[in-house]
Amino acid sequence: MTASTSDAPLVHAVNVSKSFHGNEVLKGIDMDVATGEVVVLLGPSGSGKTTFLRCINQLETIDGGRIWVDGDLMGYDDRGGTLHRLTDKRIAAQRRDIGMCFQRFNLFPHKTVLENVVEAPVQVKGMKRKAAEARAMELLQQVGLGDKPSAYPAQLSGGQQQRVAIARALAMDPKLMLFDEPTSALDPELVGEVLKVMRDLATRGMTMIVVTHEMGFAREVADRVVFMDAGVVVEEGPPSEVIGNPKHHRTRAFLSRMRQEEQAHAEAVVASVTGNTEALADAPGDGGDDGARDTAG
Numbered sequence: 001m002t003a004s005t006s007d008a009p010l011v012h013a014v015n016v017s018k019s020f021h022g023n024e025v026l027k028g029i030d031m032d033v034a035t036g037e038v039v040v041l042l043g044p045s046g047s048g049k050t051t052f053l054r055c056i057n058q059l060e061t062i063d064g065g066r067i068w069v070d071g072d073l074m075g076y077d078d079r080g081g082t083l084h085r086l087t088d089k090r091i092a093a094q095r096r097d098i099g100m101c102f103q104r105f106n107l108f109p110h111k112t113v114l115e116n117v118v119e120a121p122v123q124v125k126g127m128k129r130k131a132a133e134a135r136a137m138e139l140l141q142q143v144g145l146g147d148k149p150s151a152y153p154a155q156l157s158g159g160q161q162q163r164v165a166i167a168r169a170l171a172m173d174p175k176l177m178l179f180d181e182p183t184s185a186l187d188p189e190l191v192g193e194v195l196k197v198m199r200d201l202a203t204r205g206m207t208m209i210v211v212t213h214e215m216g217f218a219r220e221v222a223d224r225v226v227f228m229d230a231g232v233v234v235e236e237g238p239p240s241e242v243i244g245n246p247k248h249h250r251t252r253a254f255l256s257r258m259r260q261e262e263q264a265h266a267e268a269v270v271a272s273v274t275g276n277t278e279a280l281a282d283a284p285g286d287g288g289d290d291g292a293r294d295t296a297g
């Protein structure tokens with residue numbers, strides 16, 4: 001969880017800009033991430049979080065600025081100050097070192113869990129199948145799915161599928177993991193098991209950039225929180241400052257909205273555990289809008 005090793009940042013992004021059809025969605029983002037550091041990226045919908053992650057691993061080209069990952073200029077060759085786009089093959093090679101985990105897990109439905117995890121190391125890295133399977137089994141143990149190698153994705157819960165997706169990304173032995181709202185498509189009761197795996201990964205020293213609305217995770221696991229709004233970094237610092245004592249009014253407004261959502265989320269967990277939506281009327285901090293609630297069942 002704590003930054004370690006070399007002085008040069010693992011991710012060094014300088015003045016990154018990106019437009020879609022004249023709409024500038026990244027307006028000069030600077031961001032350094034140290035090796036072993038966990039950065040949580042917060043910001044309202046449309047602020048450019050996903051776009052920034054996609055620029056880091058070159059799923060999007062950037063219009064201005066530069067991004068280095070482990071000293072490699074992403075997507076371009078710098079020849080005397082002029083940037084030349086790398087070949088697709090070289091970009092694919094750069095991307096191999098970056099694991100990405102999205103809201104949707106996109107596992108191969110017709111392959112078992114083990115086959116899903118083994119696929120990329122064998123096909124892309126040319127790893128021997130036996131070695132890849134042994135490594136995949138270790139990773140499945142790590143994400144708490146050591147008993148599921150033969151299951152098919154459809155036989156797993158959303159939380160289990162997301163943990164397979166994390167194991168699949170880790171199988172490529174990435175230097176950096178990018179998470180884009182990995183728990184936001186999950187039922188509330190499945191969020192914790194995925195966050196636990198991510199917390200464990202952080203403890204093992206993985207460098208991570210995590211877009212999430214899980215404020216508890218941000219507070220406990222992030223070394224640094226970066227708050228973005230409208231394509232710029234508004235505020236950044238340790239979670240105790242950015243979340244605990246935000247300086248900027250836009251950060252405060254966002255966090256207050258998040259707190260309301262967290263409350264609703266907590267209430268949904270209570271309802272899913274008890275199966276009793278009437279209990280919600282008594283939940284602490286409830287706005288007292290009992291009359292508006294559906295108390296059927």
Ligand SMILES: Nc1ncnc2c1ncn2[C@@H]1O[C@H](COP(=O)(O)OP(=O)(O)OP(=O)(O)O)[C@@H](O)[C@H]1O
Binds near residue numbers: 020021044
């Ligand atoms: N491929 C695209 N083509 C056109 N516009 C895009 C594209 N991708 C993103 N945008 C726009 O860029 C802006 C930033 O989008 P982005 O997905 O990065 O935001 P975000 O912070 O991840 O939001 P959310 O919290 O909703 O995921 C939005 O206005 C979005 O509509």
Ligand SMILES: [Mg+2]
Binds near residue numbers: 049050
């Ligand atoms: Mg997004």
